[in-house]
Amino acid sequence: MTLLTKKEMKRMPIVDDASEAQFGVVAIDLDKCNGCKMCTIICPGNVLEVYGPKHDKKARIKEGLSLCLSCDNCHAICEHDAITIVQAYDFVGRYKQLNRGAPSQPRLKY
Amino acid sequence: MSDIAKEAFDVKIAGTDQQESKTSEIEEGDPWNTIEDAFLKRRSIRKFKKKQVPAHLIRRILEVGRFAPSQGNCQPWKFVVVRDREMITEMENFCADMCRKINGPLDYTAHKKGTFARWRSESILKLFAKWQPSTVHPIPFGAVNLIAKNRFKVFHHPPTVIIPLMDTRGIGHPEVDLGIVGTNIVMAAHSLGLGTCWVGLASFLNNSPEWRERLGVEEPYSLVEAISVGYVLGKPMQNTVSRETHETLWIEDGIKDLIY
Numbered sequence: 001m002t003l004l005t006k007k008e009m010k011r012m013p014i015v016d017d018a019s020e021a022q023f024g025v026v027a028i029d030l031d032k033c034n035g036c037k038m039c040t041i042i043c044p045g046n047v048l049e050v051y052g053p054k055h056d057k058k059a060r061i062k063e064g065l066s067l068c069l070s071c072d073n074c075h076a077i078c079e080h081d082a083i084t085i086v087q088a089y090d091f092v093g094r095y096k097q098l099n100r101g102a103p104s105q106p107r108l109k110y
Numbered sequence: 111m112s113d114i115a116k117e118a119f120d121v122k123i124a125g126t127d128q129q130e131s132k133t134s135e136i137e138e139g140d141p142w143n144t145i146e147d148a149f150l151k152r153r154s155i156r157k158f159k160k161k162q163v164p165a166h167l168i169r170r171i172l173e174v175g176r177f178a179p180s181q182g183n184c185q186p187w188k189f190v191v192v193r194d195r196e197m198i199t200e201m202e203n204f205c206a207d208m209c210r211k212i213n214g215p216l217d218y219t220a221h222k223k224g225t226f227a228r229w230r231s232e233s234i235l236k237l238f239a240k241w242q243p244s245t246v247h248p249i250p251f252g253a254v255n256l257i258a259k260n261r262f263k264v265f266h267h268p269p270t271v272i273i274p275l276m277d278t279r280g281i282g283h284p285e286v287d288l289g290i291v292g293t294n295i296v297m298a299a300h301s302l303g304l305g306t307c308w309v310g311l312a313s314f315l316n317n318s319p320e321w322r323e324r325l326g327v328e329e330p331y332s333l334v335e336a337i338s339v340g341y342v343l344g345k346p347m348q349n350t351v352s353r354e355t356h357e358t359l360w361i362e363d364g365i366k367d368l369i370y
Contacts, residue, residue, distance in 0.1 A: 012239050014232075015248045016219045023248075038344050042157055045252065046261050065219060067252035072351030076153050077344055088354050095247050101355035101370040106150050108139050 003098050011093030016065050023047075024070030025087040026061065032082035033058045039074035039083055048074065059083060070103070148300055151347045155266070155305025158340030162193065162269040167302055168339070174298035175274070180287040186280025187291050190273040190325050197324075198271055201315060205264040206257050208314040213258035216246070253311070264311050268338035273312070275331040288334060295337055305342035312336035 013020040026048075035057030040048040045067040050057040059082070061068070070088040075081075090097045142150060172189055180186060192198055216238060218231035239246045256262040265271060272295060276288045296306045315321040316333035327333050355370040 012236060012243075012246060013248060014218075015251060021248055038346075041343070042155075042346055044154070044156055044262075046256055067249070067256070069249050069252075071154070072353070073153055073346065076151075076349045076351050077346040078349070079345070081349070085352050089249070091248055094243060097354070099357035101357065103352040103354050105352050106142070106350050108141070110138065 004094070004096065008093050008096065013091040013093050013095060015067075020092045022087070022090045023066050024068030024085055024089045026068065026074060026083055027086045028059050029082045030058050032080045034080060034082075035059065036079070038077045038079075042073050042077055043068075044071060044073065045069050072103075148297065150350050152297065152300045153305075153347050153351075154307045155338075155340070155342050155346060156307055157343045157346075158266060158268045158305060158338070159343055160269065161341050163304060163339060163341065165193075167304070168193075168270055168272070171295055171298045171302070171304075171339070172272070175291050175295040178287070178291040178294040180280070180290065181283065182281040184277075184281040184284075184287070186277035186284040186287050188275045188277065188331055190275060190327075192271040192273070192325070193269065195269065198265055198268065201271070201312070201321070202264045202267070204318065204321065205311050205314045206260070209254045209257040209264070209311070213254050216251075217255055217258070219255070250310075257311070265309055265336065265338050266307055268307075268340040270339045271309075271312075271336050272339055273325065273333060273336045275327060276334050278330045278332050285334065292335060292337060299339055303341075304339055305346070307338045309336040309338055 015021045023045075024047075035050045035052070037050055037057075037059075039059055040050060047061055047066050047068045048059050049062050050059050052058050059074075068085075068089065070085050072085045075084040085103055088097070088100070088103055168191060172191075175187075175189070176185075178185075192201070216231060216235045218228050218235060221228035221231060235246055244250075253262070257264055274288055274291055274295070276284050278284065280287055292308065296308070299306045313334055315325065315336075316327060322328070322333075325333065358369050360367045360369050
């Protein structure tokens, strides 16, 4: 038994097709976000931006092709615990993620 | 001294102090110790302060690197330290140019679906993928795209770059040994309150005769990775992160089990 067929091994996912490439997804708690911009500065995928009226800006995922690599660096830097990864990236074909469970923080109980 | 470093001195986490009897006292659910916590909170830093890191700290980090384990103690590395901002910028520009050259013909996302240009780019990418499939994994493909569009700097503008060159004559798998020495370097820097980031795209420099000469990369050495080092901006390491759990095969007493 193999985890990927030969056909799948040869198939490259189309990155701007949502059915072939699922990039990371973050959830932003708008009540906690104060628009400090730190997550937009450190995001390696250049995925986040702040928007809204002058004194009430909030973070959000930019429109268009999002290249979130589900690193959760935005969560690590957020002082208000307002943002976190809810879904990791996954692709069809050669780069399908294998043997993964749901995202979780470091665990001490097993 | 950073909080992490202070704590490390306080609890004397050095291997010599960690007696076996102490290890057995740890019970399930006990909090992370200082070293575990350091590994869990280390992040790749992509935004550095302009301030240069003192030379003695870099020397100190390299000392920790020097004592990394390697296959047959062959120590298949040679360090190059670049602390010249102009040179780092030139290195960034060179790598960005390479990204543009690769991205230009391969970037099918720049064209509308159904057009000839799109079909052409996708075809070139498929051919390229047969030669170097992991280079066109969607994530590096996206990174090259961002760099080509000047929305991202390859080395993230650090004050110092440490390049552990790999001796290709290393025993067994020198790439692994290079990863281990890099981990020593990165964690030593982290314990001193410095930020680091591995830069894989730096390997473009290895294929340029000009850069090989400027960085002293000669046979049998090869430039495979670089590590940016600098002071961090903000508090990018205050929380731990979420990561996917991994299926693990657990073999004990002749029974195979899967855990997550």
